[in-house]
Amino acid sequence: MNLQDVAKKAHVSIATVSRVLNNVGPVKKSTRARVLKVVSELHYHPNLHARSLAGGKSRTLGVIFSNLENPFFLDIFRSIESDAHERGYEVLVANTDYRPQQLVSSIHLMMGRRVAGLAVIVSEMEPHLINELTEANLRVVFYDVGTPSRNISNIRVNYPRGVQKTVEYLYSLGHRRIGFVGHHTGLDPLSDRQRSFIEAMKRCPQHVEYATAADRDGPEGGQQATRQLLQTGLRPTAIVAVNDFMAIGVLKELRENNLRVPADVSVTGYDNIRLSEFAVPPLTTVNIPRAEIGHLAFRALTPEEDGAQLEGREFRINPELVIRESTASPPGSA
Amino acid sequence: MNLQDVAKKAHVSIATVSRVLNNVGPVKKSTRARVLKVVSELHYHPNLHARSLAGGKSRTLGVIFSNLENPFFLDIFRSIESDAHERGYEVLVANTDYRPQQLVSSIHLMMGRRVAGLAVIVSEMEPHLINELTEANLRVVFYDVGTPSRNISNIRVNYPRGVQKTVEYLYSLGHRRIGFVGHHTGLDPLSDRQRSFIEAMKRCPQHVEYATAADRDGPEGGQQATRQLLQTGLRPTAIVAVNDFMAIGVLKELRENNLRVPADVSVTGYDNIRLSEFAVPPLTTVNIPRAEIGHLAFRALTPEEDGAQLEGREFRINPELVIRESTASPPGSA
């Protein structure tokens, strides 16, 4: 079914039907009513492909995430989506599962769909992709990677700073043997995170020991990585998880080893996802304001109302330590 | 940038470029190579709107969920998506937040995008929408609502059966005062769930008492609803949550009231999301196989390989009780 069918049944031209549907140009009230009646009788829904093709412009944004299962990403998505809907945009999501190849095809898919802007909130970003997007004629916003330019904006969270705060806090509590639980350490941004931890440890005034382990993102991975960590011989009095989602698994593995948190082992997460308050015990973590990130991403992708053609910008997010009940002084400390 | 640009630069016609890009028809090897070279030099990506418009058919499926934040839905999504990608389909997601109006626009959006099939996995389904979709010329699969017909398939989980098993189990442990925690009881399918609970309670051989409370879906809502429940005066020895996601909040509220689970109060969930094993204590729940649901949905939306034009079918899912550590006999029982 198409405009033609509606036009015929309403005894008008397709141009008129189009005007009615888009609320543009002058249309006599009675004509308008007649057309709308036919439209609803026929259950007509305009072909959006034809519409974007003819219209040229697009009110659609694309967003690509590494792992929608992790509430961190989902929160950002919801924030972008809600801004978008409010302003009459649609949003297309894609999930890469941390696979670089999947990221490539998602990006190309979004370009094929001629999105008006693209947010790339992933950890598997590779330099050549950044270049390709920079050269493309498309508004893009990256998360924690790349540098601003004509069409590129950036949102930076300064992950190392948050880790530094965490490690300092644990150190101040008296912890000297700390483990790190990460995931996908083969991917640059994620091995950077592990490195941030190591550097923070090395910066400690007195002698400290550490070990790291990694498995896939999520509670299961966190549990598995913790299992490895407990077998290293380090006997950590604290474990720093790369994010809250994995920390949930850390807590479980400790519990199953009859290690109390925080009496025997302290645990920290990162992100401050809402689930972190429902963990047992509630997690000490680093707050990353997902809603704000979503708003920034939307702003970055969207022309300012007042026509000011926003150049690529850089937005900085400041990670804040949130102390809850999963951390305490190590056993046997004063 | 379009086919024309590529064609010009490669000194061929747009028809040839199209052939190369789609791997159809005969093309001389050298021409093919030349075209591909230009395509990559120009970073050309075909306009998918034009493609679907010209091609007619679509390799895109739509999926609509009530709440992607609830891992139950996300698991189904991932399962559908993975099948889809494997078979060369794309999938478009939409999230309704349990808002009927949002569902309407999502459905229309999907129709406008001319998806090849639409999975509607929501709780806010209204009869007139079912009709509209039934009349539409579109493969649809519903979750736990509607009846099969020409183009409509259904996946049914028999929620009441699972609740019945749960209540029977709690009853057999000795529980006589049980609370129910739900959400969005204004929506038919969800008030049905609450009703299932009540009916299961009424079926108990001896006298039992119950109360219900509701808040929004999720841990926060679960916590809030539990707070209400604890104020009703029914001092429940067990709480049945409408799903695992809410049960996580139930556990938290009980903990904050110094009620031990399961020593003082037993708790059950529903769905068996992976997080339910990470709850403290791990949740007794009802297993709903999300992956299988995803596979079934994909099958229902997709023409069989062998051309057998699958009529609308009904798939039944059997809910199974999974007993873990959040349930026990009530305090003071033999």
Next chain:
DNA sequence: TTGAAAGCGATACCAC
């Protein structure tokens, strides 16, 4: 206030 017609960027059929 309305209609006719020129694109938008592909696909696919038909010639050559």
Next chain:
DNA sequence: GTGGTATCGCTTTCAA
């Protein structure tokens, strides 16, 4: 093997 062109369903001038 390759090119020309009708066509998909819509938006958007331009005339009437």
